[in-house]
Amino acid sequence: MPTPFAYTGSTSTGIAASIEAGVRSGELAPGDQLPAVRTLAAQLTVSPGTVAAAYRMLRERGVVETGGRRGTQVRAAPALAGRSTLRLPVPAGARDVSTGSPDPQLLPLLTGHLHAIPAQPVLYDEGALVIDPLARLARERLAADGVAAPGLTVASGALDAIERVLAAHLRPGDQVAVEDPGWANLLDLIASMGLTVEPVRVDEDGPVPESVAAAFRRGVRGLVITSRAQNPTGASMSAARAAELRTLIAQYSAAVVLEDDHIGELASTGFHPVADAAANWAVVRSVSKPYGPDLRCSILAGDEQTISRVEGRYGLAARWVSTVLQSLVVSLWSDPEVAALVRRARTSYDQRRASLVEALAAKGIAAYGKSGLNVWIPVPDETSVCARLLDAGWVVAPGRMYRIASEPGVRITISTLDTADMPGLADSVAAALRPRARSYAV
Structure with a gap:
């Protein structure tokens, strides 16, 4: 079990600096919950106003966010240098469809x-x-x-x-x-x-x-x-x-x-x-x-x-x-061959995106992707769906990175997939959305 982070500081500036240091070092990770204002104030023997001011500084710097009943937590992408990458490692054999990047095979060579x-x-x-x-x-x-x-x-x-x-x-x-x-x-x-x-x-x-x-x-x-x-x-x-x-x-x-x-x-x-x-x-x-x-x-x-x-x-x-x-x-912009490559890329992305949306629709799954490199799938529980897709060999992007008050979902980037990949991916999404069977002890 990881050691709890040791908050320090007797002023709002000092407390904020302590938390920033924890984020930079990785001791406080994206999504980690910070103590309630009164809890941390009692722990550091300072006034609740001092802790509240520290949290406010960190919000203004883009390090933490406050979400009502969820309290204060480290942002998914805190605005600090020195932090490790936020993307999860891709296990051997898994397909990474979370990046949002174009297909390198469809980019022009600059030489x-x-x-x-x-x-x-x-x-x-x-x-x-x-x-x-x-x-x-x-x-x-x-x-x-x-x-x-x-x-x-x-x-x-x-x-x-x-x-x-x-x-x-x-x-x-x-x-x-x-x-x-x-x-x-x-x-x-x-x-x-x-x-x-x-x-x-x-x-x-x-x-x-x-x-x-x-x-x-x-x-x-x-x-x-x-x-x-x-x-x-x-x-x-x-x-x-x-x-x-x-x-x-x-x-x-x-x-x-x-x-x-x-x-x-x-x-x-x-x-x-x-x-x-x-x-x-x-x-x-x-x-x-x-x-x-x-x-x-x-x-x-x-x-x-x-x-x-x-x-x-x-x-x-x-x-x-x-x-x-x-x-x-x-x-x-002045090269006709590059223009032709861009047109080819446009057609390819449209085909890949439409293929996935259609494969999902065939399984009764609503998905959205009118243009671009991504498909958005509303889901009831992002954590569960992402975990089950990872088990099936697919790394997708959880919707919490993109949402403020909207409903949960996951994002799938289609740029490096082939149309032949889409039926299998749709099967995996359908399985990830299927309710787990419950077992009961006798």
């Missing part, structure tokens, strides 16, 4: 495109926030999807862009409306920024308008939504849903609206933008899914004020996204 990088070194006073060829191609691609870009810049991936837009308009304590279930990394980022989340329901067509309206009425200062391939549910915004949301967003000009189109060219569903119905808005389009996660580059379009604020802060800190990466994106 030939490295020759597109300008030979002349770029010096400190020569770096460009966005190089002209990339800006031109990005504007063309966005315009084809109905997005005018009064302001345009580049960030180091989707999360970096989202963080910079939120920081440009919001302050710690502000509320941000996000999809529920939603992207786990986004939830952790928002917590680390000292912002609070307001859950918005999502169905196959995107954020539910009534839920978005309720969040606006509660005074949220920001709204982050996913255009297509919503993580984890695979939702894709329909034209009708987009029209409803545009009308709604236009009524609440005080909130910044950020639209994440992380799937980009891999989506077979149309793009129906809504963010630009707001006064302050941004659309993020990452290159990670179609071209490779190691290309830490995303296009950020938005109103002039938002982009000006983002670029101003970027210029003071990171200075610019590497022009090496920007030149690589230009080369990839």
Whole structure:
């Protein structure tokens, strides 16, 4: 039995530092419950207010979360360096369908495109926030999807862009409306920024308008939504849903609206933008899914004020996204063979995803995956289903990583599976959902 963690400290700062140290060392693991405020206060002979202040500091830093009757516990992804990876090891022989990553076999090789990088070194006073060829191609691609870009810049991936837009308009304590279930990394980022989340329901067509309206009425200062391939549910915004949301967003000009189109060219569903119905808005389009996660580059379009604020802060800190990466994106976007590979990947992902949803439906199991790389399966008990699937040789992602107040589920990434794998996986899911037979002692 593990030794209980030894909490220390006589001030709120000291207690918080003690808990942070425990998280960094692994003595306090993700999901571990912290003592009740009065219990720890008595143990350390301090006032309950001192412990409450320590817990509040840790919440604002994104280290812990408070969940009503569940009390205070270490976040699934605490915002601290030095922690070990949160993903469970994959046993020998098991298939890992929890990652959310694209199929490496369907990503373009960069070797030939490295020759597109300008030979002349770029010096400190020569770096460009966005190089002209990339800006031109990005504007063309966005315009084809109905997005005018009064302001345009580049960030180091989707999360970096989202963080910079939120920081440009919001302050710690502000509320941000996000999809529920939603992207786990986004939830952790928002917590680390000292912002609070307001859950918005999502169905196959995107954020539910009534839920978005309720969040606006509660005074949220920001709204982050996913255009297509919503993580984890695979939702894709329909034209009708987009029209409803545009009308709604236009009524609440005080909130910044950020639209994440992380799937980009891999989506077979149309793009129906809504963010630009707001006064302050941004659309993020990452290159990670179609071209490779190691290309830490995303296009950020938005109103002039938002982009000006983002670029101003970027210029003071990171200075610019590497022009090496920007030149690589230009080369990839300009290559017909790469475009053909992306189209092939899109078709393959659609076939794999549809195959799993159909195999599950044949067994009477509801599953969702309108677009993207993932399928979402509502389940009554995540822990049990994940454990039984692991016994069957499948590592899936538990829904608690993605949920705020929504119902339990599990996420399965289809990107590295074949259609031939789907019947066996569906059988395993069906068995994992089947009630266990109970035995009774005589």
